Amino acid sequence: MILGEMMRSVLDNSGLLALWEAVAPWLALDERQLIFVIATPLFIAVTLWEYLRIRHDPALMDVREAVRNFALGAGYQVTELLFAGIIAFPLYALCYHYRLLELELTWVTGMLTFLGVDFCFYWMHRASHRMRWFWAAHVVHHSSERMNFSTAMRQNATNIFNGNWAFYLPLALIGFNPVWIGIAYALSLVYQFFIHTTLVKRLPRPIEWLFNTPSHHRVHHGRNPGYIDRNYGGTLIVWDRLFGSFVDEAANNPPRYGITRPVPAQGLIALWTHEYRDLFHDMAQPGPLWARLAHLWRPPEWQRPPADLQAQGQQPPT
Template identity: 50%
Template sequence: MSAIDFAITTYQNADFKQLFLVGLLPFFGLSAVIEAWRFRGTGIYSLKDSAASMTLGASYVTLEVVVNALFVYAAMAWVHDYHLMDIAITPLSFALLFVLVDFLFYVYHVTAHKVRWFWATHVVHHASEHMNFTTAGRQSTLYAFSGLFAFFLPAVVLGFEPAWVLFALATNLSYQWFIHTQWIKKLPRPIEWIFNTPSHHRVHHGRNPEYIDRNFGGTFVIWDRLFGTFVEERENLPPEYGITRQIHSYNPITLTLHEFIALFQDMAKPGPLWLRLKHLWATPEWQRPNAEHKQARETPQGG
């Protein structure tokens, strides 16, 4: 396949989610510039940290366009062949799809904090000790290979077209860009009760013991309220951002691979095969009984 044929195939099969996010990149960048100017000299922004975040974000979007075009969309289309019903997109059905996708995102997000295989990817997003718009762009390129898309297959099986499922997810992720900020303190209480807001998401990025593994929602915070994972931001307890075993690096490769390296090192330690494999699905801090090295890995921070 020539480079031109490859480019055409990638474009034709690219999922709506990635193309939508690519189209919004200039708007995301402009909002970060405005926020950085607004908070200049406050320490909320760090040039090195923001550069690392944006490099990771650009790499993530670029790689996912290719991988999703070649593999993910085809897999979702195959699953859709076995859908339960045909669901036409109307304003009402899309609203229902958006709510469903947000719930599936909540399920994924909880899993990403509780299952080490997914945490090894998601930890990249939490490694920044800053909270600003560029932190939202700090994503792992390995999302394309970790199996994240599988969490949204129930919507496809139900009968929604894969393109619309991915578009709903793109809309959800775009909203989440704007909750990564310290600019907005609190919104009117009805909004704070229903939606995930900057205040709620600051809690999610906090490594304070009171804030760890809380507020997993994407657009809505109602799932957290329903399932007991919600915590209010407290004025007397400002979030400390980052992870409990902080990675002090701005190198995108180090930030992407450090937890996978730790995971495979733990799996390589002598012991029964099933216990070695358990590192893949156990919690990030789990260590084998009587393991040679008992020092726990970092505790997940929400994301």
């Protein structure tokens, strides 16, 4: 009760009480969710247009999978709507209350918000591939062996519980309003929907150099050895160029989509949870507590050194 009163006081004193009420799912949609609602008819229209172009190629389009992808996206939206306001927003409000700078919304701060969100997205996305706890939620997005617009909707309903939204908290602490952060993030995701396609080949060179494009994102979804864990950018690809994770799509090496370990089943629950099950199974193997917990932040392919397991009388995993 005291904690709730303290949080309400923080929200009220920081001028965010109205914003808190706006994002409370039982009261209203927030601006970020509203953008997704407005964009959804466009997503469906573009997906139908693409379907008419590729429907005869089963390697590119499977109607049942496309419907499943939209169902996965709906599950993601429902949990975001129900829980973002009570899990993520209090921490954003707290950071914004203790912000370092007083920033007014101008063209300059708006552009800085966009750049900041895109920069944070890069590191969030990179962590989602290189830290297994985050990968457990993100893997569903990569588990399809097809690349089309419906693949963009292939999201995990557990995302809100994994805490990857915490990567954007420093922006609120600096002084960027959480509303701006949410809007910039939503617009970035809308942009990223349109790079999930095989129909767009190469764009003009300056665009390919600066922006994340269908060509770059096809590489990101490839399971070819040279393509795995590359091209993490959201709207911009320059972060990958700066931090050494960029790989160009090679004409003689077309991406093979999917993940290296096939999904055991195609039901929604299995798609959402299979990596969590494998993660907790590996953590449950005997060994020192610190070594067992290391599975959470180690890369998905990491296994404990054989010596750790042999010391417990166990065989190393194959």
